[in-house]
Amino acid sequence: MSLKLVGKRIVLGVCGGIAVYKSIELLRILVKEGANVRVIMTKNAKEFIGSLIFEALSGNSVLLDLFEDKHGGTIKHIDWARQADIVIVAPATANFIGKMVNGIGDDALTTFIMAVTSPTIICPSMNTYMYQSKAVQRNLNGLKKDGYYIVEPEVGELACGTKGTGRLPEPEVIFDKLISYISKKDLKDKKIIITAGPTHENIDPVRFISNPSSGKMGFAIAKSAERRGANVDLISGPTNLSSPIGVNVIKITSAVEMADKVFSCSDHADIIIKTAAVSDYRPKNQAFQKIKKDIDEISITLIKNIDILQELGKRKKNKQILVGFAAETENLDQYAQKKLMDKNLDMIVGNLIGASNAGFGSDSNKVTLFFSNGLKEILPEMSKDDLANIILDRIVTIKN
Ligand code: CTP
Numbered sequence: 001m002s003l004k005l006v007g008k009r010i011v012l013g014v015c016g017g018i019a020v021y022k023s024i025e026l027l028r029i030l031v032k033e034g035a036n037v038r039v040i041m042t043k044n045a046k047e048f049i050g051s052l053i054f055e056a057l058s059g060n061s062v063l064l065d066l067f068e069d070k071h072g073g074t075i076k077h078i079d080w081a082r083q084a085d086i087v088i089v090a091p092a093t094a095n096f097i098g099k100m101v102n103g104i105g106d107d108a109l110t111t112f113i114m115a116v117t118s119p120t121i122i123c124p125s126m127n128t129y130m131y132q133s134k135a136v137q138r139n140l141n142g143l144k145k146d147g148y149y150i151v152e153p154e155v156g157e158l159a160c161g162t163k164g165t166g167r168l169p170e171p172e173v174i175f176d177k178l179i180s181y182i183s184k185k186d187l188k189d190k191k192i193i194i195t196a197g198p199t200h201e202n203i204d205p206v207r208f209i210s211n212p213s214s215g216k217m218g219f220a221i222a223k224s225a226e227r228r229g230a231n232v233d234l235i236s237g238p239t240n241l242s243s244p245i246g247v248n249v250i251k252i253t254s255a256v257e258m259a260d261k262v263f264s265c266s267d268h269a270d271i272i273i274k275t276a277a278v279s280d281y282r283p284k285n286q287a288f289q290k291i292k293k294d295i296d297e298i299s300i301t302l303i304k305n306i307d308i309l310q311e312l313g314k315r316k317k318n319k320q321i322l323v324g325f326a327a328e329t330e331n332l333d334q335y336a337q338k339k340l341m342d343k344n345l346d347m348i349v350g351n352l353i354g355a356s357n358a359g360f361g362s363d364s365n366k367v368t369l370f371f372s373n374g375l376k377e378i379l380p381e382m383s384k385d386d387l388a389n390i391i392l393d394r395i396v397t398i399k400n
Contacts, residue, residue, distance in 0.1 A: 040064075091168045255278045326339050
């Protein structure tokens with residue numbers, strides 16, 4: 001669940017377009033993220049889909065008609081507009097956009113939208129020719145000038161059989177844009193390198209040495225940093241995670257490859273965050289063919305990989321901020337503080353492996369932050385998404 005949406009009052013406006021099925025999924029995501037969502041449907045939306053599904057998923061009654069919305073002597077479309085923290089219209093049709101930009105209110109949604117003063121996101125979706133028409137483009141520019149945030153439609157197959165711009169983006173993409181839009185931009189234009197995931201150190205073409213790192217922590221930090229305005233390079237070992245929207249993902253396999261990529265761009269980075277669980281050793285020799293099991297005992301000689309973070313600490317530029325992670329099985333404070341000093345870091349995020357719901361593979365984590373000024377902060381267990389934002393909050397306050 002995202003801290004950003006917990007308890008937020010969101011109004012979802014739904015117009016009549018084929019993409020209406022995506023607004024159901026969007027509603028589900030918003031509710032899952034802790035928002036209290038109210039839905040307003042146009043008459044045409046009702047032609048595509050019944051209101052019951054929105055009512056069941058939101059847990060609130062759906063507003064359909066301007067003249068049936070009196071409750072307890074108040075007027076719903078005005079009350080909802082005054083109470084909304086965020087408004088999102090998806091899909092928004094050409095007709096709705098035309099009315100909105102011209103201040104025409106002839107149904108519940110268009111009348112409601114005129115009374116809204118909170119951040120409002122409009123997601124147009126229509127046939128390509130309609131979208132590219134002078135009227136729609138003029139109207140969308142008008143909405144932008146009026147300060148509305150437009151989520152541009154995507155290119156793809158459209159229900160009418162044509163291929164072009166006009167598709168409503170997937171609900172996850174709209175959700176991501178919404179979070180970006182309401183996020184503070186305290187990392188605007190900062191260049192951030194984040195490493196994530198495990199490394200694979202090959203023994204032969206089908207076997208490798210690795211660890212159970214899922215990459216979730218690094219991906220969560222990359223996603224949050226991008227939403228907060230940063231320009232993010234995410235250098236990741238093998239994971240099953242999908243690339244965060246707007247982040248430049250660079251995939252690597254081994255520690256040697258990770259080191260190469262990190263050092264090639266580290267000089268220009270304002271902030272480097274090393275969540276990756278880098279293999280400390282790699283096989284000295286890699287077999288070119290699969291090793292056969294024809295002998296009872298084999299030994300593999302391992303040689304040390306470069307400590308990427310320690311090297312970054314040596315090369316550290318003025319004002320560059322370096323953050324490391326330390327996963328320990330014992331003596332967390334002692335080992336984390338030693339790594340903080342030895343690697344010349346500004347902050348290290350330490351966690352004890354083995355704690356339930358924390359660490360490798362889990363969606364949550366329980367960590368202690370150690371700072372170069374000697375302070376430490378013990379954080380409660382929380383989701384990796386929330387932890388990502390707290391780590392970034394602390395980084396923003398570090399002054400070098
Ligand atoms: N790290 C790195 N390069 C390595 C090993 C570790 O950049 N070859 C970084 C990790 O990304 C992490 C930090 O150093 O941010 C600490 O990693 P960790 O594995 O906890 O500790 P090590 O320094 O490897 O020490 P040890 O394994 O002895 O605990």
